[in-house]
Amino acid sequence: MTLYKIYTNKKNLSIGIALVCLVLVLLFSSCAKDYETVPLGQQSTLDLIFDVHDSAGINAIQYLNNVYNDALISGHNRVGGSNGDYIDAASDDAVSSYTGLSSVEKIAEGAYTATQTNADDIWTASYTTIRAATIFINNIDRVPLKELLPNGELARAAYRSEARFLRAWTYFELLRRYGGVPITKDSVYQLTDNIDLPRESFANTVTYIVSELSDIEDSLRPQEDVNSVNYGRITKGAAMALKAKVLLYAASPLFNGGNIDPSNPLTGYTNYDINRWKLAADAAQDVINLGTYGLVSNYADAFITQAEPIGTNTEAIFWRQNGGNTSVEQTNGPIGYTSAGGNGRTSPTENLVDAFPMSNGLPIDSAGSGYNPNDAYSNRDPRLKATVFYNGVLWLNRPVQTYDGGLDKPGGTLQQTKTGYYMRKFMGNFETVNGSPVYSNTIHDWIYLRYAGVLLDYAEAENEYQGPSNEIYNILFSIRKRAGIDPGVNMNYGLALGMNQDQMRQTIRNERRIEMAFEEQRYWDIRRWKIAADIYSQPLYGLDIQQTSQGELFYNKTIVLQPNFIAPKMYLYPIPYSEVVKNTNMKQNPGW
Secondary structure (H helix, E strand, O other), X not given: OOOOOXXXXXXXXXXXXXXXXXXXXXXXXXXXXXXXXXXXXXXXXXXXXXXXXXXXXXXXXXXXXXXXXXXXXXXXXXXXXXXXXXXXXXXXXXXXXXXOOOHHHHHHOOOOOOOOOOOOOOHHHHHHHHHHHHHHHHHHHHOOOOOEOOOOOEOHHHHHHHHHHHHHHHHHHHHHHHOOOOOOOOOOOOOXXXXXXXXXXXXXXXXXXXXXXXXXXXXXXXXXXXXXXXXXXXXXXXXXXXXXXXXXXHHXXXXXXOOOOOOOOOOOOOOOOOHHHHHHHHHHHHHHHOOOOOOOOOHHHXXXXXXXXXXXXXXXXXXXXXXXXOHHHHHHOOOOOOOXXXXXXXXXXXXXXXXXXXXOOOXXXXXXXXXXXXXXXXXXXXXXXXXXXXXXXXXXXXEOOOOOOEOOEOOOOOOOOOOOOEEOOOOOOEEEEOOEEEEOOEEOOEEEEEHHHHHHHHHHHHHHHHOOOHHHHHHHHHHHHHXXXXXXXXXXXXXXXXXXXXXXXXXXXXXXXXXXXXXXXXXXXXXXXXXXXXXXXXXXXXXXXXXXXXXXXXXXXXXXXXXXXXXXXXXXXXXXXXXXXXXXXXXXXXXX
8 A cells, every 4th residue: 555655854664664564554454343363562563663762753653644544545536446436426416437337336326235335335444544543642652752843842742633633534434424433532442352332322423523623723733834844744724624524514404403313313413403503603614714724716726736835725724645646637537538548437417517607607597697508618607617528628739529429439338428528627737748748747635625615614504503694695705706707797706695595505505516526525415415315316417419410519418327315224324234243232324
């Protein structure tokens, strides 16, 4: 496994030490119940990693880097293994272009059970990470680390808090998939221990995660200290933004008033409390009030520009460093550009394309929008062109051809778009080599939390708590202004003034969809909003584009996939059957 290289100025570990670390990570690979027998040499291994004579903390920091690597999984084409699919290809925003039955399509069609879990099941891997993080937390004080933070404080506390953040992040990932889960806190269990741990309630799991994040935020580095030495390390802003995200989920309909099993404390709250929305709004407001983050001027730059040197990407709050490569372009680019390569793995849907407004900010079906179905891509929200390749858009020195028989949709058995669209987001520019265009090396850090998301989190929570306000309108104006939408004579960027709460709710939800497409938002949003059953009851559409011998194009909307949602159980993943069988205290989610 490639290590998460975030601490670049430390000396590389010797091969022997690296192997010891790898053995230790493998040793700790287990879930809440299934642990390996601990060899007699474990203590000496811990003594080597958390060396009481290592004032530079080289071994311990490398161990923490490995925890980063395991906890932070890049979202780029992650589902189904290397060069797989984006999880949003299991929503209404895209389908997989894979010619067989892909793992992400199985998720969209509900083709999984407790015994045959889906490709997004993370239970065992998560508890492996939680255990490893806890070992670091419990042992880092043994290391006489002399490193100081810019404020003069010892760096040890920051490193410990980073591990606590990674543990909290992992619990959040479990929470939104399964509901309440077993919480091990600072315990590291051995095979001889009684480890038939029950699941904590949803409420207790939320409380634990939030309390951990609140406790560590002041000991983490501020964003201002991010530089080439500590690029990628967890910051105070990341802890605050994650707390806001956790509280947003906790306040959302699936868990707050819409519990799929109303009396079951494992699957959500057993009552509705509007004040949960206020907690989420206040937490997001705290991030805004830091004054540290801001929207970058160019929407596309938010995903291909690093946050170092300071000020380059003011939007990134929490991310995994992937470095420069052409992997996203090679995996998802249109297939017809032979000199550059492109496997066209992701096919955005017409459903997503239709969600983008016009450049005047009006929905395409709104009176006065100016939408012309025979010229559907003219005068659209500029984010559409930054998100999707459509027929005729210029790319690599020629127009994309997604009409039947075109260079980018030749037909046959070759993997290619199923919808008439390819994904454009996250891709960099290109260069010309020997007269042919090729993809340029591009930063593909995976951003989990960015400032635009925090703004939308605040807008949503505030609207749910007290309805539309000037602050909410101003947030939407700022996001649309950055997108390049025409402000109009009234400076309202196409938004209707005087919206009621439900109208604002739908506006915010659509803005989230188009602003954050393919960022692992839509897939989870339609679940926490408890609208997935309705969304998945609708077909997913693409375009069949025919070109006549005279070059005239005809666009025909066609069904490419009918998702399946067996409500209500699919709002949460099943606890893996193996866990339920071996742990008598482990209760399965309803319906599984």
